[in-house]
Amino acid sequence: MPPFSQMISNKNFNERYEAFLPDQKSRIELADAHAHMDAVANCTTKDLIANSILTVISNGGTPDSNAATLKLSDNCCIFPALAIGPDSALISEEELQKSIELIKANSGKIVAIGEAGIDYTLAEHGISIEKQKYIFTKMAMLASELSIPISIHCREAGQITYSEALASIINILKDCNVEKAHFHFFNGGIDDVKEIERNNYFISVPPLRSAKRMRVLSAIPIQNIMAETDAPAVGKSPLDVKFSVQLIAEAKHISYEDACRAITENTKAFFNIETKKKPMLRNY
Ligand SMILES: [Zn+2]
Numbered sequence: 001m002p003p004f005s006q007m008i009s010n011k012n013f014n015e016r017y018e019a020f021l022p023d024q025k026s027r028i029e030l031a032d033a034h035a036h037m038d039a040v041a042n043c044t045t046k047d048l049i050a051n052s053i054l055t056v057i058s059n060g061g062t063p064d065s066n067a068a069t070l071k072l073s074d075n076c077c078i079f080p081a082l083a084i085g086p087d088s089a090l091i092s093e094e095e096l097q098k099s100i101e102l103i104k105a106n107s108g109k110i111v112a113i114g115e116a117g118i119d120y121t122l123a124e125h126g127i128s129i130e131k132q133k134y135i136f137t138k139m140a141m142l143a144s145e146l147s148i149p150i151s152i153h154c155r156e157a158g159q160i161t162y163s164e165a166l167a168s169i170i171n172i173l174k175d176c177n178v179e180k181a182h183f184h185f186f187n188g189g190i191d192d193v194k195e196i197e198r199n200n201y202f203i204s205v206p207p208l209r210s211a212k213r214m215r216v217l218s219a220i221p222i223q224n225i226m227a228e229t230d231a232p233a234v235g236k237s238p239l240d241v242k243f244s245v246q247l248i249a250e251a252k253h254i255s256y257e258d259a260c261r262a263i264t265e266n267t268k269a270f271f272n273i274e275t276k277k278k279p280m281l282r283n284y
Helices: 003-007 013-020 045-050 063-074 093-105 120-125 129-146 162-175 190-198 211-218 238-252 256-270
Strands: 030-035 053-059 078-082 112-119 150-155 181-183 202-205 225-227
Touching (some): 030 202, 030 256, 045 053, 045 238, 053 063, 053 238, 063 093, 112 120, 112 129, 112 162, 120 129, 129 150, 129 162, 150 162, 162 190, 190 202, 190 211, 211 238, 225 238, 225 256, 238 256
Parallel strands (some): 030 053, 112 150, 181 202, 202 225
């Protein structure tokens, strides 16, 4: 698990959000744009299908989690994304090349490079920004070469603002000609989300309510928004994606059902899910 994820407790998660759930249990299809299914316990394929969550983008980020995530690629609801993330930026050049080869060799099984990115908090833990930028550039080049989207972790720290962290990432995306970029757990402000919209990038929203998040959501078109759980770090499992969708519905003043439809359509289009769709019941 990346260090940032340990900062958020899952304690009483459902209790905190139960109040925001729509009364009626929805049967509308849902999608979770960012989770780590190799680390999620107690959520079966049957659970996903029973809750109409038919698309879960499961991210790697380390050599071990990439291998574990790849093993899930036969699951009818799980779509892998592989990468070397910022918390693994100190891996050897040999390990990096091995990971790049693994990703290329399995390009038919993955829907994105993820999660990759730059995390300024890690610089305080000895993972230099220079090294992180080097690895992130390799990941962006890979997304460009394979013509697949990239799912990005961006985190500010100390003197560096979110806007500055975002700018350093966007510069690399542009240098590498990456067009489809997704900023997961988006934590920027209004100016940042406007920059995302200008570039036609996407953000995804975790199941965590804050006044800032609601303001930011109202400032970007729903066409650029997806829902995520980052399970098991934030949500316990993809089943908690309904809370993220509920936040989006409230911020956009639309019904929960309409938010489900828009978010699911955005996610499937962004990750080209229809063309990669696996037969239902294959591993169920
Ligand atoms: Zn994550």
